[in-house]
Amino acid sequence: MTVKHRVSEYRRRMRARGLRPVQIWVPDVRSERFAQEAERQAALVARADEQSDDQxxxxxxxxxWDEE
Structure with missing residues (x-):
């Protein structure tokens, strides 16, 4: 049995059970670009108290909640 046939059979069985395939794209947390952006955002959060009195x-x- 080929890989293509096994995958086709698996998908057929899953659809018969009422399921459908869904593809989800997520950020690659291993990339340098992600690490740079995470660091940038973390620095902004760390400085948030210095920049405003929103809190x-x-x-x-x-x-x-208990006073309503």
Missing amino acids: EFVEAVTTP
């Missing part, structure tokens, strides 16, 4: 605003307008 203070969020806390000021937030109502604790």
Whole structure:
């Protein structure tokens, strides 16, 4: 039995069970480009407290769950 035939049979069985194939593309976390972008974003997050008082605003307008 060839690989093509085995794959075809497997897909037929899965479709018979009500499933369908889905292809998902995700970032390659092993690439240098990904590592550079992750480092850039991490640095932005680390400096976020220095750049604005957004968290203070969020806390000021937030109502604790048990007080509603």
